[in-house]
Amino acid sequence: MGRLAQPANPKGLCVFDIDATLTSHAKADAKTCGVDRMPAGPVCKSCIGQSPAWKAEQTGTRDSFPAAYGKQAIKQCLSSGYAVGLATARSCTGDTLKARLHWLDQMGMPKGSVVTAAGTPGPAVGCAPHSAPANKLHKSGSINRLMAQYRVTPKRTVFFDDSSAALSAAKRAIPGLHTQQASSNCKGEWCASACGLTKAEFTKGFHKTKH
Numbered sequence: 001m002g003r004l005a006q007p008a009n010p011k012g013l014c015v016f017d018i019d020a021t022l023t024s025h026a027k028a029d030a031k032t033c034g035v036d037r038m039p040a041g042p043v044c045k046s047c048i049g050q051s052p053a054w055k056a057e058q059t060g061t062r063d064s065f066p067a068a069y070g071k072q073a074i075k076q077c078l079s080s081g082y083a084v085g086l087a088t089a090r091s092c093t094g095d096t097l098k099a100r101l102h103w104l105d106q107m108g109m110p111k112g113s114v115v116t117a118a119g120t121p122g123p124a125v126g127c128a129p130h131s132a133p134a135n136k137l138h139k140s141g142s143i144n145r146l147m148a149q150y151r152v153t154p155k156r157t158v159f160f161d162d163s164s165a166a167l168s169a170a171k172r173a174i175p176g177l178h179t180q181q182a183s184s185n186c187k188g189e190w191c192a193s194a195c196g197l198t199k200a201e202f203t204k205g206f207h208k209t210k211h
Helices: 053-059 070-079 095-106 133-137 140-150 164-173 199-208
Strands: 012-016 082-091 125-128 157-161 178-181
Touching (some): 012 070, 012 140, 133 164, 157 199, 178 199
Parallel strands (some): 082 125
16 A cells, blocks of 8 residues: 545544654663664654753754654545644744755655655644744644634644643634644653654544543
């Protein structure tokens, strides 16, 4: 089977944060993350940005790796007839997001959905107009745009993010939206051992849209 496309008439919508949701960090422990071994690739080169520097210092690298269940989560949403999209706090024009676009393509996002021929963010990418620390609290705009684009209601949409603050803000802004914590081993904050989305977390979140 080739790469899965966005469904013509989606049954629902899976929206993913990128960092520590679709990616894991270098110090992630396989046992903690519920897998025999963490996925080795594709490697997201320089996906931990230049600022703040302490993040790279704690992980020992600026590279990120696939989440414990990231690639499978994208595939499962698409194979179930759900559209997939991204809601990131990163600036649409920033180098840190550009570093992720081709990596996301390798992770199985539908062809042309995350990166255009010109190398800019594709239609499935919700990003911020400029860099700001508070961007993670304002992802509802991206989620609303994706729901309108794919004609899906909040009750059939689930948003996966490692930040408990981002999840709470999105849920307050969009009544009926389902949310699910990723990298729960980090307890809602950034940590160097983030698993990214695990199978248990994905299954729990995805099932919320069925009720």
